[in-house]
Amino acid sequence: MRxxxxxxxxxxPFGRRDExxxxxxxxxxSLKALDDAGLGDKTVDAVYVANMGAALLQHQTAIASSxxxxxxxxxAAAEAIENGPASGASAVKNGLLAVASGYYDYVMVVxxxxxxxxxxxxxxxFVATMTHPLAEYVYGITLPGMAxxxxxxxxxxxxxxxxxxxxxxxxNQEMGALNPYxxxxxxxTKEGIYDSPHSVVNNPPVADPLHLYDACPVSDGAAAVILCxxxxxxxxxxxxxxxxxxxxxxDTQTLQEREDPTDLKxxxxxxxxxxxxxxxxxxxxxxxxxxxxxTILEIAESEHVGFxxxxxxxxxxxxxxxxxxxxxxxxxxxxxxxxxxxxxxxGVAQVVEIVFQLRHELNKERQVKNAKNGLTVNFGGFGNNVxxxxxxxxxx
Amino acid sequence: MKEIAIxxxxxxxxxxxxxxxxxxxxxCKGRDFEVVKPLGNGKLVTFTQxxxxxxxxxxxxxxxxxxEFENGIKAMGQIKVQSSEELRTGxxxxxxxxxxxxxxxxxxxxxxxxxx
Amino acid sequence: MPVDMExxxxxxxxxxxxxxxxxxxxxxxxxKKLVVRQAAREDVPTILxxxxxxxxxxxxYYDIVSARLYGxxxxxxxxxxxxxxxxxxxxxxxxxxxxxxxxxxxxxGMSYHTLAIDRGLRIGSHLFAAKxxxxxxxxxxxxxLIVAESPIGFRRWMIEYPLEKTNIPHELGGGDSYRLTQDIxxxxxxxxVVGDRPVxxxxxxxAMDEIIIVDDDIIHEKIAGLKGR
Numbered sequence: 001m002r003x004x005x006x007x008x009x010x011x012x013p014f015g016r017r018d019e020x021x022x023x024x025x026x027x028x029x030s031l032k033a034l035d036d037a038g039l040g041d042k043t044v045d046a047v048y049v050a051n052m053g054a055a056l057l058q059h060q061t062a063i064a065s066s067x068x069x070x071x072x073x074x075x076a077a078a079e080a081i082e083n084g085p086a087s088g089a090s091a092v093k094n095g096l097l098a099v100a101s102g103y104y105d106y107v108m109v110v111x112x113x114x115x116x117x118x119x120x121x122x123x124x125x126f127v128a129t130m131t132h133p134l135a136e137y138v139y140g141i142t143l144p145g146m147a148x149x150x151x152x153x154x155x156x157x158x159x160x161x162x163x164x165x166x167x168x169x170x171x172n173q174e175m176g177a178l179n180p181y182x183x184x185x186x187x188x189t190k191e192g193i194y195d196s197p198h199s200v201v202n203n204p205p206v207a208d209p210l211h212l213y214d215a216c217p218v219s220d221g222a223a224a225v226i227l228c229x230x231x232x233x234x235x236x237x238x239x240x241x242x243x244x245x246x247x248x249x250x251d252t253q254t255l256q257e258r259e260d261p262t263d264l265k266x267x268x269x270x271x272x273x274x275x276x277x278x279x280x281x282x283x284x285x286x287x288x289x290x291x292x293x294x295t296i297l298e299i300a301e302s303e304h305v306g307f308x309x310x311x312x313x314x315x316x317x318x319x320x321x322x323x324x325x326x327x328x329x330x331x332x333x334x335x336x337x338x339x340x341x342x343x344x345x346x347g348v349a350q351v352v353e354i355v356f357q358l359r360h361e362l363n364k365e366r367q368v369k370n371a372k373n374g375l376t377v378n379f380g381g382f383g384n385n386v387x388x389x390x391x392x393x394x395x396x
Numbered sequence: 397m398k399e400i401a402i403x404x405x406x407x408x409x410x411x412x413x414x415x416x417x418x419x420x421x422x423x424c425k426g427r428d429f430e431v432v433k434p435l436g437n438g439k440l441v442t443f444t445q446x447x448x449x450x451x452x453x454x455x456x457x458x459x460x461x462x463x464e465f466e467n468g469i470k471a472m473g474q475i476k477v478q479s480s481e482e483l484r485t486g487x488x489x490x491x492x493x494x495x496x497x498x499x500x501x502x503x504x505x506x507x508x509x510x511x512x
Numbered sequence: 513m514p515v516d517m518e519x520x521x522x523x524x525x526x527x528x529x530x531x532x533x534x535x536x537x538x539x540x541x542x543x544k545k546l547v548v549r550q551a552a553r554e555d556v557p558t559i560l561x562x563x564x565x566x567x568x569x570x571x572x573y574y575d576i577v578s579a580r581l582y583g584x585x586x587x588x589x590x591x592x593x594x595x596x597x598x599x600x601x602x603x604x605x606x607x608x609x610x611x612x613x614x615x616x617x618x619x620x621g622m623s624y625h626t627l628a629i630d631r632g633l634r635i636g637s638h639l640f641a642a643k644x645x646x647x648x649x650x651x652x653x654x655x656x657l658i659v660a661e662s663p664i665g666f667r668r669w670m671i672e673y674p675l676e677k678t679n680i681p682h683e684l685g686g687g688d689s690y691r692l693t694q695d696i697x698x699x700x701x702x703x704x705v706v707g708d709r710p711v712x713x714x715x716x717x718x719a720m721d722e723i724i725i726v727d728d729d730i731i732h733e734k735i736a737g738l739k740g741r
Contacts, residue, residue: 120448121450124449135416206447257415261441
């Protein structure tokens with residue numbers, strides 16, 4: 001099995017992109033990544049396209065085939081990968097396996113989603129299709145609803161407070177305001193969303209105990225990476241980033257069938273496998289992109305991957321340990337909360353951000369100093385399909 | 397009163413209760429199950445009040461929770477209260493089988509819960 | 513333009529006297545202070561400058577809402593509509609939103625339009641609620657008739673209050689009106705109507721001094737920007 005490096009990355013600003021079709025966004029991100037890798041006029045051997053909703057929202061299928069045609073990447077092998085909100089990481093994993101196996105040399109992975117084409121009610125329904133049709137979906141449960149029920153249990157078991165959740169929202173929106181690719185570029189204040197009595201209108205409950213500012217926005221966007229064997233990466237001008245380890249694990253689909261619904265076993269297992277493969281420990285990580293579709297998840301994942309003990313993640317967040325300059329900067333990009341969550345694109349965008357960090361390419365206000373090791377966690381379903389990557393800077 | 401039409405599955409080898417259906421037991425991978433129905437009342441495990449409903453619902457909010465029945469079956473249902481402030485985890489809920497949504501003009505039945 | 517006052521007496525509709533709306537200040541999610549106050553007839557030409565660029569923005573029905581708001585405000589300015597009022601929202605003097613409505617009679621109000629120029633801050637929600645506060649509490653009316661032209665409006669008002677459906681057709685020819693009653697208002701008030709009074713003098717002076725309108729491009733970017741909020 002060969003070592004696999006990332007030699008090119010690209011993404012487009014996330015947000016509401018009415019003027020772009022899904023294929024437009026996938027194409028733009030792909031071209032940026034190809035150009036970044038110096039392959040702007042070349043081809044690749046295989047393409048993996050991450051997407052969850054094209055069939056339902058855009059009434060379009062077989063989008064990988066459509067993309068290679070559009071981008072003149074024919075006759076590359078091509079497939080679309082659907083794994084709910086973890087489609088992005090799944091596609092990266094498939095690209096990684098393709099190169100590691102020795103069967104393919106240059107592989108492009110691109111993830112994209114166009115969710116704002118439909119009204120909020122329909123987008124909510126689309127995301128809810130992940131839940132169990134008979135035992136969950138039929139009741140009108142939504143993903144914020146699942147997160148709300150999870151948060152209530154987490155608060156009862158570990159004493160996580162609303163103020164701790166809010167500190168994550170404030171941190172991520174502050175960082176998002178500095179990220180040109182971010183959907184939400186507005187810093188918020190604790191007064192405006194919590195302390196002031198006016199916060200009842202500014203920050204209403206969406207699925208209590210979660211409020212509006214605990215949830216990520218609905219976004220359009222796309223992100224792409226180019227993979228190749230590490231031994232070939234030295235040819236390229238930018239410092240390669242090695243995918244040092246990966247892990248994936250699943251859990252029960254319904255929340256009710258988990259022994260302890262606050263125990264995100266799939267996150268723990270996926271991260272453990274990634275660390276083991278990379279021969280690194282949580283303490284070795286300098287920067288992380290965790291899946292904060294809801295603020296509670298950033299806190300819970302920071303514990304389950306091993307940055308903090310169970311029950312300490314909220315305290316760590318509110319005391320600044322997860323800020324830029326803190327013990328372990330988490331979601332310096334703004335995370336899903338501010339950068340946005342076009343579901344198919346997110347897993348790829350997380351990798352793109354870590355590559356920016358490990359290449360030391362970012363402005364001072366966003367760059368983690370001397371970052372060498374990074375972690376991504378992409379959460380599918382509601383914690384029932386999780387992927388983690390450990391990425392490492394390769395010194396030339 | 398309609399019967400609670402939830403079918404749970406008890407593994408004949410190791411006794412583990414499943415709802416919804418699994419072809420193989422989550423504990424021992426066995427394939428033989430006996431059908432069991434929820435017995436008695438449900439203890440509230442967790443709940444939430446959801447605003448921003450999916451397409452197909454006309455009301456302002458939905459209150460949804462998970463209960464554990466007296467014989468170990470756990471299930472999700474809609475809760476008949478005006479606000480989640482009326483609820484506490486651990487409360488006892490009475491189950492019923494009523495319309496929970498309308499799909500293509502037809503009522504879809506499911507589990508509803510009411511505090512005792 | 514020369515105006516014949518004798519002719520105007522025939523052309524102008526009667527105005528039901530309205531008590532003034534007491535200004536209030538609201539803290540927004542980003543910490544900024546929104547001053548909500550009543551606009552005077554003389555303010556209309558300035559407000560219209562802020563509404564004008566929205567006439568050409570299709571996104572989220574801004575074009576139709578602003579076209580109608582423009583006409584309504586102009587009608588008020590030229591004395592061609594019964595008992596209309598306009599409340600505006602300002603941040604540091606900048607116009608960020610406007611709402612209007614009129615009185616059908618002493619008991620019944622008619623909500624006209626709600627336009628927010630700065631987005632992602634619930635300014636529309638706050639201003640609409642201020643309108644309802646004006647009808648229900650300040651003027652003591654019994655009910656307000658309301659319609660929504662945009663799905664966002666529909667979600668915020670018809671679903672979130674919630675409002676009662678009626679058979680009364682919309683006066684501009686759209687769907688049937690919905691109704692806000694004292695009962696619905698009082699139940700919804702703790703969740704939906706906020707604000708502090710009195711407005712600190714410095715903030716109020718800034719707001720009353722001048723209604724500042726940002727450039728057309730900034731309005732375009734905030735409402736129809738490439739990256740929505």
